[in-house]
Amino acid sequence: MNCTLMRYGDEMLVLDCGMGFPEESVYGVDVCIPDFEILEQYREEITAIILTHGHEDHLGALPYLLKKINVPVYASHFTLGLAESKLDEHGLLGDVLLHRVEPRDVVTLGSFTIEFIRASHSLIDCFHLAIKTPVGTIIHTGDYKVDETPVIGEPIDLRTLRRYGQDGVLALLSDSTNATVPGRTPSERAVIPAFEEIFAEAKGRIIVAAFASSIHRLQIVLDVAQQFDRKVCVLGRSMQKNVEIADRLGYLDIHDGMLVSINDTKLMADHEVVFLVTGSQAEPRAALYQMATQIYKGLTIEEGDTVVLSARIIPGNERAISKLIGFIYKKGANIIEEKRRLIHVSGHASQEDIRIMTEAVRPKFVVPIHGEYRMLFRHKEFVKNHLDIPEERIILIENGDVLEFDGERAAVVDRREVKRTFIDDTGFEEIEYETVRERKKMAYEGIVTLVVTVNSASGELETAPRIIAHGVRGIDGTNGFIKSAQAVIADSFSKASPVQLADDTLLKEYLRLELKRFIQTQTGSRPVITPVIQKI
Incomplete structure (x- = not known):
């Protein structure tokens, strides 16, 4: 789920817009995307979305972002072919400005000048990005390996990367997925x-x-x-x-x-x-x-x-x-399968590919990206120990970090909370995080429904509270727990304040908390509790 924001002054680019496949998929979730709420404050500053390639973890969230912030999209022919299919499914195709770019095309967007450089990957028509900014040039590798004999298309354009290296590169944002793997990734x-x-x-x-x-x-x-x-x-x-x-x-x-x-x-x-x-x-x-x-x-x-x-x-x-x-x-x-024959090769850079990329670009700073933290760390260790790059010039960042360059130094200056948004199995509807959290909690801890029937005239309980439990550890119909819980709720109702009795919302929350404390004390369980107030 890759999405990088690059900002200078009051101008911002969005680099890639990917989705992921979360562990919450068993709770009615199909995929997850970044919570784009963080972009709302920059709505007027975002000038474009730049896509390095068409894999789902770089492209899949594009329709959801464009529904919120409609800006031009720049990508290769094949990447936009995939994007068009998605946008058409979401009814957006006719409303979005799509720019097809070729390798070595150069596009200027405000303070940013981007050259699209041919990359080799398991997918076709992929790009590295060379982004010139007022403080220096940044190379974003996207996903890549150094494949000099691809099946389709031309090989990686190391010549252009070396040209940028000769001219001076401020920072290299480099794929770390295979940073733990020695040698070269096969063609x-x-x-x-x-x-x-x-x-x-x-x-x-x-x-x-x-x-x-x-x-x-x-x-x-x-x-x-x-x-x-x-x-x-x-x-x-x-x-x-x-x-x-x-x-x-x-x-x-x-x-x-x-x-x-x-x-x-x-x-x-x-x-x-x-x-x-x-x-x-x-x-x-x-x-x-x-x-x-x-x-x-x-x-x-x-x-x-x-x-x-x-x-x-x-x-x-x-x-x-x-x-x-x-x-x-x-x-x-x-x-x-892969273990029996060589029927699959990775599309990501192994250690010697990382060496070739880093030596070509010769950056002042190296920023490992795209991978779990252990991969980022191993990327750092490799370039430090084998390419003699000083540790202070290798910056490890995590999701939400704000990395600032001023031309001479690089430092993480802030951290933003980046949440996830879940998409249901139709692929169109967003599911709130709290909804998924409740579903997960029900799956692990069960659910309790509390029904309290109140006489509207007298304000007293009309019948004993009903407590219905499903999948809650420590609660069954034979151990007397339900009767004890009913007594606790009846006693709590009698102690409710006039303000709580006059407001069903306050009363439900009061009774929910009382039952929650009782269940946790007696069983250690933390089920989802749904209170219902009936008035007759």
Whole structure:
């Protein structure tokens, strides 16, 4: 979930606008985005949104920000192709100004002059940003690796980066995702031999699950399928969308007749088809999971199939993927994953890539970004110990930090609280943090409903309070707890002040707190308590 704000005077740029996939997903949350409330005070200062590339953690929150602050967006052709699809779903496409830029294009926005520099990554059409400001030039790497032989497009533009290094760079904001990994990150082409071996060995259907955004990988599957006289059927909404966009914009080289429909495959021999599918992370609604556990549009995994999981395991998905692999084995299929063959390479810079980038740019300050704190720290240790950059010139920042440059020094001068906004599983509605917190609390601690019936004429309790508990530790219908709690609430009601009795809101909160204290004292539980006042 990447989003960086760059400000000079009364002018501000937004660099990337990503979303994340939170642990709260089991509470009706699909994704989370930054809470853009922090931008409200800068509404009149924001001049543009600049996107480095089209991965969801850099692009996914764009529609939600543009609904609040509509400013021009600058990005590559493919990135804007992905963005247009999202904006169209949100009904924003006709209301937003989108600027397509090419590598080496230079755009001036007030005090900022931005050059878009070609970057290599697992996605195509990505940029590094060279941002000239009145206090110095800042290089923002975005996500990258030093790939000199990409499958699609030109390699990383180290020449332009070195030119900026010669002219002087104030700060390098650099990807840290693989800062713990020694050596160089392999080229996207490194997986081709393994795919050729798999296709040569497979006698039945081949099912390749990959990230839908890995356009280099999709091209490799298409090329190897062509080499082995197989047709390709694309399954899964995001995979179909990305293939359509990349094909329409001319990034994918798809031979005539190479793509076939799902109905076509039912008339073909098993050795004639490859399925390119979503679901490498065991997402329950994705094509691969559906094929492994039930029937997906008339298809299911069968004995003799070869399933290739051509993606890394995103931390947190290990158990789900392990279960998915079990389902596939039960179907009698063969599974090839990253640990068995070189069928996936990272898109992020390992330590020697970081060395190449840092030596090219020669910055005064290094600011590790994009990664967990341990990755940022290892990035710092690497450039300090291996590139002889003094520790005081390596700045570690965390979410919410305000880093200030004046041309000579760099320091964290403030910290803002940056909250998250949750999006429901429709992908359109925002869910308040407190709502998710309550859902989480109910899941862990249970819920208690307190119903108090009051005689409107006398102001007295009409019946004993009703207490209904669900999933609360220490409360059941046989241990006498409910009767004790009823007595506590009846006693508390009798002690309520005239002001509380005259205002249902005050009375409900008073009784809720009394019941909360009693439950916590007796059981240690902290359930969600919902009081209801009925008057008859």
